[in-house]
Every structure is written in C-alpha cells, then in structure tokens.
Amino acid sequence: MIPYLRRYRNRYIKGLTLVLFGGAFGIVTPLLLKYAVDTLEEGSTREAIAWASLAIMCFAVIRGVFLFASRFTIIATARMVEYDLREDLYRKLAHLPAAYFDRHKTGDITSRAINDLEGARMVSGIAILASVGMSFLFLMSLAAMLYLKWDLALLATAPLLLVTGVFIVCGPRLHTYSLASQEQLGAISNRAQEHYTGARVVRAFSREKEEYDRFDKECTEYERRNIRYAKWRGMTFALMTLFIQLSIVITLLVGGKGMITGVVSKGDFVAFTAYQFMLIWPMIALGWVVNLVLRGAACMGRICEILDSPSEESAEPLKESLLLKGEIEIRNLTFAYEADRPPALSNVSLKIQPGWKVAFVGKTGSGKSTLAHTLLRLYPVPDGTVFLDGQDINTLPLSDLRSSISIAPQDIFLWSDQIRNNILFGSQKERTEEEINRAAEISQLSADIEKFTDGYDQIIGERGLTLSGGQRQRTAIARAVIRKPAIIILDDALSSVDSHTENEITQRLNTFMEGRTSILITHRLSTAKKADLIVVLEEGEVKEQGTHDELLSKDGPYKQMWKAHQLEERIERRA
Ligand code: ADP
Ligand code: MG
Numbered sequence: 362m363i364p365y366l367r368r369y370r371n372r373y374i375k376g377l378t379l380v381l382f383g384g385a386f387g388i389v390t391p392l393l394l395k396y397a398v399d400t401l402e403e404g405s406t407r408e409a410i411a412w413a414s415l416a417i418m419c420f421a422v423i424r425g426v427f428l429f430a431s432r433f434t435i436i437a438t439a440r441m442v443e444y445d446l447r448e449d450l451y452r453k454l455a456h457l458p459a460a461y462f463d464r465h466k467t468g469d470i471t472s473r474a475i476n477d478l479e480g481a482r483m484v485s486g487i488a489i490l491a492s493v494g495m496s497f498l499f500l501m502s503l504a505a506m507l508y509l510k511w512d513l514a515l516l517a518t519a520p521l522l523l524v525t526g527v528f529i530v531c532g533p534r535l536h537t538y539s540l541a542s543q544e545q546l547g548a549i550s551n552r553a554q555e556h557y558t559g560a561r562v563v564r565a566f567s568r569e570k571e572e573y574d575r576f577d578k579e580c581t582e583y584e585r586r587n588i589r590y591a592k593w594r595g596m597t598f599a600l601m602t603l604f605i606q607l608s609i610v611i612t613l614l615v616g617g618k619g620m621i622t623g624v625v626s627k628g629d630f631v632a633f634t635a636y637q638f639m640l641i642w643p644m645i646a647l648g649w650v651v652n653l654v655l656r657g658a659a660c661m662g663r664i665c666e667i668l669d670s671p672s673e674e675s676a677e678p679l680k681e682s683l684l685l686k687g688e689i690e691i692r693n694l695t696f697a698y699e700a701d702r703p704p705a706l707s708n709v710s711l712k713i714q715p716g717w718k719v720a721f722v723g724k725t726g727s728g729k730s731t732l733a734h735t736l737l738r739l740y741p742v743p744d745g746t747v748f749l750d751g752q753d754i755n756t757l758p759l760s761d762l763r764s765s766i767s768i769a770p771q772d773i774f775l776w777s778d779q780i781r782n783n784i785l786f787g788s789q790k791e792r793t794e795e796e797i798n799r800a801a802e803i804s805q806l807s808a809d810i811e812k813f814t815d816g817y818d819q820i821i822g823e824r825g826l827t828l829s830g831g832q833r834q835r836t837a838i839a840r841a842v843i844r845k846p847a848i849i850i851l852d853d854a855l856s857s858v859d860s861h862t863e864n865e866i867t868q869r870l871n872t873f874m875e876g877r878t879s880i881l882i883t884h885r886l887s888t889a890k891k892a893d894l895i896v897v898l899e900e901g902e903v904k905e906q907g908t909h910d911e912l913l914s915k916d917g918p919y920k921q922m923w924k925a926h927q928l929e930e931r932i933e934r935r936a
Contacts, residue, residue, distance in 0.1 A: 362661050368442075368445070369438045376490070379431035383424050383431055388639075391505065391631070391633075391636050396413055398627050398631045399627070402627055406770075439487070442481075446481060447474075453667055456476070459740065461670060468551025470555065476546060477543075480659070484657030484661070488653040499643040502640040508617070510629060517611045524600075527600045528648065533593060536655040542586040543663075548579055598648065603646060608641075609634075616619040637885065685749055687711065687848045687877060687878030688715045689747075691746065691748070693709070693879075694742065694746040695709075695743075696731065696742060705731040707847055708902065709732065711903065717880050726900075727899050727900060730770075733852050734753070737766055749848075765847045770852050770854075784797055800839040804836070804838035805838050805862055805865055806836060837854060838870075851870075851883075854889070855867075886922060886932070895908065904918050
C-alpha cells in the first residue's frame with residue numbers, strides 16, 4: 362500500500378499535523394478543570410469560574426475546527442488512494458490474459474474489486490487518522506498523569522499491561538477469523554453469480570431446492586464464521602473494558618486516600634481522572650484500528666494477487682496501423698493449456714494463402730477452437746510457430762494483430778445493451794448506419810431486427826438471453842463482419858441456424874470474404890466442400906489436409922466423414 366500512500370505524502374503530512382494540533386488543544390482541558398477546581402477550593406469568585414469555562418469552550422471550538430480539517434483532509438486523501446488503486450486494479454484486469462479468467466472465478470474477482478478495495482480504503486483513511494491521533498492522545502495523557510502524580514500514574518496504568526496481553530492473545534485470532542469470513546463472502550458472491558446466470562438451467566432441471574440448499578449452506582458458513590469472529594471480538598472488548606475499569610478503581614482507591622490525607626489536591630484528582638478517561642479511549646480505539654489494519658492487510662494482499670499477475674505481453678503499438686494481407690503459416694505448433702496437461706494441439710503445420718477459404722473439420726474436442734484462438738494469441742504460443750504475413754505473431758502488437766482478425770466465437774457473449782451496440786462492439790472506428798445495416802444483412806439478421814419493436818435500439822437481455830440461439834450467432838457474425846478484417850474466423854457460428862438460412866448467409870458471406878482469408882469451423886461438410894483447403898483435426902493433430910477432391914481421392918478420415926455426411930443428407934431429404 363505504501364507506494365499509493367507515498368503519492369499523497371504532503372496531504373497526509375498536512376492532515377496529520379492538523380490531527381496533532383487538535384489533540385494538543387484537547388490535552389489542555391483537564392488542566393483548566395484543575396485550575397477551576399483548585400480556585401473553587403480556595404473560595405473562588407464566579408468570575409474565575411466563568412473565565413475557566415469560557416477558556417474550555419474556546420479550546421473546544423478550536424479543537425473542533427482542527428478535527429474537522431484533519432478528518433476532511435485525510436478521508437478525502439483516502440478516497441484519492443482508493444481511486445488510484447481501483448484504476449490500477451481495473452486496468453490490470455483489462456490486460457490480464459484470457460487464461461487468467463479460465464482459472465479464477467468471476468465472483469471472487471468481483472469480491473476483490475469491491476469488498477477488498479473497501480478494506481484497503483479504510484486503512485488509508487480512518488486507520489491512519491485514528492492511529493496517529495490516538496497515539497498522540499495516549500502519550501500526552503500518560504505524560505500529563507505522570508506529571509500530575511507519577512506514582513499514582515504508574516499504579517493506575519499497570520492494568521493496561523493486561524490489556525496489551527489481551528491483544529497479544531486475541532489479535533492473531535481476530536485476524537484469522539476476519540480473513541476467513543472475508544473469504545467466505547467471496548464464495549457467496551461466486552455462488553450467487555453463477556446461480557443467477559444459470560437461472561434458466563436451474564428451473565429447467567427443477568433444481569431450485571438443491572441450488573437454494575447449496576446457497577443456504579454457504580450462507581450458514583458465512584454466518585458461522587462471522588459469529589465466531591463476533592464472539593472473539595466481544596470477548597476481547599469485554600476483557601479490555603474490565604481491565605480498564607480496574608485501573609479506574611485503583612485511581613479511586615489510591616488517589617482518594619491521597620485526597621483524605623491531603624497529599625493530592627482535589628484539582629489534581631479531577632485532572633488526573635480526566636486524563637485517565639482520555640487514556641482509555643485510545644486503548645479501546647487501538648483494538649479497532651489494529652483490526653482495521655489487519656483486515657486491510659489481508660484485503661490488500663488479495664488485491665496484490667491480481668496486481669502482481671503478469672499482463673498479456675505485447676509489443677508497442679505500431680505508428681501506422683498494420684494492414685495484414687491474411688497469409689497464415691503454422692509450423693510445428695504444439696500447445697497445451699496447462700503445462701501438466703496433454704497438449705490440445707500437437708505438431709500442427711499448415712499454410713494458408715491470403716484470400717483462401719479454409720475449413721477446419723473434426724470431432725468436438727479435436728482442437729479446432731484452440732487452433733483458432735492461437736491465431737488471435739488469446740493464449741501464449743511458442744516463438745517461431747505461428748506466422749501472419751511471414752511475421753511471428755509474438756512480435757506483432759496485440760492491438761494491431763487483433764484488429765486484423767475477427768472471430769465469431771463458439772461461446773458467444775452479448776451485452777445487455779442495444780443490438781446496435783452489440784454489433785458495433787468490435788469496431789474501433791465510427792460506423793455509419795449504412796455499414797451497420799450492411800453487416801446485419803450479410804449475417805441475415807436485418808429481417809429479425811425489423812420485427813423488434815425498437816429495431817436496432819432493442820435492448821437484448823443479459824448475455825443476449827432474449828434472443829434465439831440463431832439470432833445470437835448471427836449477431837456475432839455481424840459483429841465480426843463490421844470490422845472488415847483481413848482474416849475472419851467463424852467458429853461453428855452457423856450451428857444454430859437452419860440449413861436454408863445457412864446457405865443464404867454463406868452466399869452473402871462469400872461476396873464479403875473475397876480478398877479476405879476466412880476460416881470456417883463447421884460440422885456441415887457441404888459448407889467445407891467448397892473450401893480452398895480443408896484441415897482435418899483429430900485429437901489435436903492434423904490428420905489430413907487438402908481440397909475436397911484431393912481428400913476424397915485418399916482413403917482417409919475425410920472420406921469416411923464425407924460418406925457419413927452423404928448418408929445423413931439422403932435421410933434428411935427422404936424425411
Ligand atoms: P473443438 O473446438 O475442436 O471442439 P477445443 O479446441 O475447444 O476443441 O478443445 C480441445 C481440447 O482442449 C479439449 O480437450 C478441451 O478440453 C481443451 N480445452 C479447451 N479450452 C480449454 C481451456 N480454456 N482450458 C483448458 N483446456 C481447454
Ligand atoms: Mg470448438
């Protein structure tokens with residue numbers, strides 16, 4: 362946290378100086394009281410009392426002004442620190458590689474970005490303010506007590522050692538327990554998030570009760586952890602208060618006796634007890650501050666886990682934006698999602714000329730999507746394996762690389778926003794109404810949009826839930842098309858549209874694809890048939906590649922697939 366605090370060093374110094382001034386004015390009050398009581402004792406005038414009261418009032422007002430100014434300064438600074446931290450965190454999250462989100466749960470990330478940030482803010486504001494202000498008050502009142510009556514001060518503060526003992530024993534526990542409940546909150550937000558995103562599935566499978574029970578279990582656990590924390594907190598607080606009261610009893614016993622024998626003046630006694638009360642408040646607050654700091658440290662630790670994760674590596678963006686022709690070459694690419702897992706692609710080599718239409722075919726899980734993702738460098742690939750226009754993609758700036766390639770992915774993600782904005786999502790440039798229309802026409806979406814009450818302004822539900830599967834796929838295609846990329850990848854993007862619509866889309870796409878390299882990942886071999894290159898994948902390996910005719914002349918897996926396909930078509934036609 363220190364680098365963040367250091368940026369505002371001057372503001373902190375200013376705020377904390379104000380705190381000290383405020384404290385100093387507070388420290389004087391008991392001395393004024395002592396003066397008032399002692400003069401009363403000597404048979405004082407009303408005037409003297411009035412003067413003492415007025416002085417106390419004045420000091421209180423000045424102190425109030427300082428307190429306001431110091432609080433305002435420090436709390437405002439804490440908001441600045443929070444802003445910086447949030448900005449860094451969100452910027453980091455925006456630049457983490459896709460793989461990070463495969464491994465980390467969304468709910469947990471959200472919890473860190475919201476709850477943990479809040480914990481960190483508390484440390485940078487109220488905790489710093491309180492610890493400095495309270496330490497000052499503590500030391501000053503202790504000094505004043507020693508000055509007034511040093512032997513009584515030593516006796517009366519002895520039980521405070523016990524208070525320290527309570528801290529040493531209970532502090533670490535409080536820390537662990539607060540951390541545990543914080544973690545559980547992350548688990549709850551994760552479950553809630555998954556549950557509500559999957560609301561349809563839950564209902565379709567009548568799993569409401571089970572889901573509710575699972576959620577209930579997490580909540581019960583959260584409650585249990587919080588109650589455990591509350592129990593220990595309460596106990597710490599009670600023990601502390603007990604020992605503090607003990608110190609007051611000592612003052613009363615010893616100091617009272619001193620008053621009777623006349624060694625202690627009434628004014629001294631009043632001032633002494635006033636200081637003692639002043640000493641107690643920091644003691645109690647200290648527990649709270651320590652707690653805040655420990656919790657904040659845990660929060661900051663969780664935030665740093667995100668901040669310290671390596672970002673996606675990228676070369677500097679080029680001065681002039683890169684215009685790829687669309688030549689793709691892959692040389693002996695072996696790729697695994699995680700080091701300890703079998704590779705999803707092994708020894709893949711292929712060469713695609715600019716403007717070619719290429720089909721990737723193969724069973725599910727054979728690595729088709731993975732191969733498409735490596736072209737976008739969504740996952741890191743080894744050097745010297747993937748080349749675009751003859752350049753290793755690891756040397757190309759990510760922004761330039763990705764703006765030259767469009768993908769309509771297999772798992773489509775749409776925003777709860779206007780359909781227009783969903784189409785425009787991938788486009789960096791301004792687009793005219795005409796261009797949006799054109800993209801929707803190519804993907805055969807325009808007819809559907811005309812039927813929407815709000816047309817292009819229609820808001821689609823979260824993740825596009827108010828659209829049919831086919832409409833979602835066609836929105837994704839429109840999104841890919843509008844960018845006019847050099848390379849377009851359609852990853853099973855037509856699986857939810859009927860074969861008639863598919864033919865229409867492919868025809869329009871064909872015109873669009875002229876001069877662009879296109880990669881179609883498909884199950885329908887009738888679509889693959891016309892491709893310049895068909896790549897047959899099997900368990901991450903390229904089994905065969907060539908044109909339709911070339912592959913049919915061999916007796917390989919493609920021929921098998923083609924036979925099965927023809928059989929299917931015949932059955933379809935008969936039905
Ligand atoms: P296809 O698109 O041909 O159906 P994929 O390329 O999606 O196949 O998957 C190939 C293999 O990689 C599968 O075994 C799958 O389990 C694995 N895989 C896919 N995506 C991931 C991922 N994000 N993390 C880990 N493994 C993955
Ligand atoms: Mg796939």
